[in-house]
Amino acid sequence: MTDTKRSSIGHETHDANVRAIVIAGVVFAAAIALSLGLVWGMFRFLTNHAIAILPSNPLAETDRQQFPPSPRIEEHPAIEMKELNKQEDSVLSTYGWTDKKAGVVRIPIDRAMELQLERGFPVREQEVKK
Secondary structure (H helix, E strand, O other): OOHHHHHOOOOOOOOOOHHHHHHHHHHHHHHHHHHHHHHHHHHHHHHHOOOOOOOOOOOOOOOOOOOOOOOOOOOOHHHHHHHHHHHHHHHHHOOEEEEOOOOEEEOOHHHHHHHHHHHOOOOOOOOOOO
8 A cells, every 4th residue: 555545634535435325314304294195184184074884783672772881981080089089078077968868977087086086985895804
């Protein structure tokens, strides 16, 4: 080798085909744009057309919509759980009628615990062992 080849400054022009890389990038970009366009077109088409209603099954007993038996899957379990907790807290912390005809009322749980501590708890009588 000559010293001129070793001392030349610049970049290698023979290792990578820049033209092929640019063409591949353009083809990939065009494919992505085409895919996005197809997906957008499909969504536009599906939002503007009604869902086809399938004929009822000839083996079905009725044509009306039937719901599965309870318990069903909850649509928003977190919200429903908050509402249930709110309702239970309300029952546990307020006075109210349980059965008005029989004269049964409910009292707040804190007050019930205080009354029970004042009155005491029932105790079993211990048998004397001989």
